[in-house]
Amino acid sequence: DQQVKQNSPSLSVQEGRISILNCDYTNSMFDYFLWYKKYPAEGPTFLISISSIKDKNEDGRFTVFLNKSAKHLSLHIVPSQPGDSAVYFCAAFYTGNQFYFGTGTSLTVIP
Amino acid sequence: GAGVSQSPSNKVTEKGKDVELRCDPISGHTALYWYRQSLGQGLEFLIYFQGNSAPDKSGLPSDRFSAERTGGSVSTLTIQRTQQEDSAVYLCASSLTSTLGYEQYFGPGTRLTVT
Numbered sequence: 001d002q003q004v005k006q007n008s009p010s011l012s013v014q015e016g017r018i019s020i021l022n023c024d025y026t027n028s029m030f031d032y033f034l035w036y037k038k039y040p041a042e043g044p045t046f047l048i049s050i051s052s053i054k055d056k057n058e059d060g061r062f063t064v065f066l067n068k069s070a071k072h073l074s075l076h077i078v079p080s081q082p083g084d085s086a087v088y089f090c091a092a093f094y095t096g097n098q099f100y101f102g103t104g105t106s107l108t109v110i111p
Numbered sequence: 112g113a114g115v116s117q118s119p120s121n122k123v124t125e126k127g128k129d130v131e132l133r134c135d136p137i138s139g140h141t142a143l144y145w146y147r148q149s150l151g152q153g154l155e156f157l158i159y160f161q162g163n164s165a166p167d168k169s170g171l172p173s174d175r176f177s178a179e180r181t182g183g184s185v186s187t188l189t190i191q192r193t194q195q196e197d198s199a200v201y202l203c204a205s206s207l208t209s210t211l212g213y214e215q216y217f218g219p220g221t222r223l224t225v226t
């Protein structure tokens with residue numbers, strides 16, 4: 001039972017444009033959402049998070065939007081840079097429980 | 112300070128053999144997680160430890176899998192009688208706590224290949 005879904009396995013974006021990565025979830029009990037970035041042969045690294053009491057969190061070029069009614073979150077990267085090319089995982093959990101990860105979206109930023 | 116370390120980085124084993132994978136979490140982190148990522152798949156939760164509480168083993172795929180965490184620090188994931196479908200990257204992560212707001216820090220993973 002995949003509680004967190006990333007339906008786009010890959011995305012290509014021109015350098016300087018906006019990258020939008022999407023994530024859907026099914027469990028309304030989730031109260032915290034995170035995005036991780038993963039380069040080949042490395043473990044995922046934390047990128048940005050959002051609490052369920054917010055609908056937006058911004059950190060530099062990265063913004064995460066949360067739409068609780070739609071059970072949907074998205075990560076916006078603007079402007080996209082070649083170094084952003086990686087696999088992006090969204091994750092969700094509720095207090096005291098395990099983390100649930102999506103299957104990842106491979107982003108390629110074309111110079 | 113040092114991040115999460117895992118050893119070995121790569122392990123090739125024959126079907127039916129037992130393997131042990133090691134994780135050294137960040138010092139002071141009370142929560143420790145094991146995941147695996149099979150080819151083309153997302154991160155699959157296996158087990159997590161939180162302080163001295165009983166571990167959440169709900170993600171372990173079979174009784175061939177077990178994990179220990181000694182002294183609240185180092186953890187070992189053991190796979191007995193390995194099967195080819197066990198081939199994956201096994202990732203360990205630690206965090207200050209499993210409660211709201213504390214993100215996980217991942218190790219580089221152990222790539223396990225069962226031949």
